[in-house]
Amino acid sequence: MRNRLLALSDIHGNMPAVVAVLKWAVGELADSDTAVFLGDGLRELAFARQQAGLSCEWKKVRGNNDDSAPFGGAAAAPESDVFDFGGHRFYLCHGHRYALYNGFDKLAASALKAGADAALFGHIHAPLLENVNGLLLVCPGSIGRARSSAGETFAVIDCMPEKPLAVHFWGIESGCSIRITELKRPAN
Numbered sequence: 001m002r003n004r005l006l007a008l009s010d011i012h013g014n015m016p017a018v019v020a021v022l023k024w025a026v027g028e029l030a031d032s033d034t035a036v037f038l039g040d041g042l043r044e045l046a047f048a049r050q051q052a053g054l055s056c057e058w059k060k061v062r063g064n065n066d067d068s069a070p071f072g073g074a075a076a077a078p079e080s081d082v083f084d085f086g087g088h089r090f091y092l093c094h095g096h097r098y099a100l101y102n103g104f105d106k107l108a109a110s111a112l113k114a115g116a117d118a119a120l121f122g123h124i125h126a127p128l129l130e131n132v133n134g135l136l137l138v139c140p141g142s143i144g145r146a147r148s149s150a151g152e153t154f155a156v157i158d159c160m161p162e163k164p165l166a167v168h169f170w171g172i173e174s175g176c177s178i179r180i181t182e183l184k185r186p187a188n
């Protein structure tokens with residue numbers, strides 16, 4: 001059985017985009033699927049979830065721009081988390097504590113120490129998919145402030161026990177309406 005994991009990060013106030021993604025996900029994800037939010041926009045996420053009605057389970061971590069305000073602020077989410085889903089173990093963090101602009105060694109070491117198959121993180125605002133010593137590193141990009149030619153992005157990961165994770169990146173076009181189209185590969 002295939003399980004799907006929706007990965008979002010770095011909303012930074014772009015409410016139209018996050019609401020559009022979550023409404024899209026209502027038709028794409030089953031109640032047994034899971035969504036993860038990787039920080040910087042916990043407050044916006046709380047409001048967007050109410051508007052979209054996405055009913056799957058959520059895992060959330062806080063980012064460097066999340067505060068301890070109510071409505072899903074930093075107090076409602078840890079800085080990192082580990083969970084099992086679809087026959088795989090995932091390490092979640094925003095990434096700001098790992099000096100990501102100098103490489104991914106610190107992040108990979110923490111995720112491997114936790115026994116993870118994949119590390120999901122945000123902070124760099126660009127979609128990324130790399131394999132480091134058998135650990136899959138996935139950054140879904142940013143829904144709010146992209147730092148790549150791919151623009152605003154998120155990811156969907158297909159998870160099946162004893163099979164490799166299949167990561168799909170999706171782009172969001174802004175304007176009068178938000179169209180969601182699958183990216184063929186991450187662009188940095």
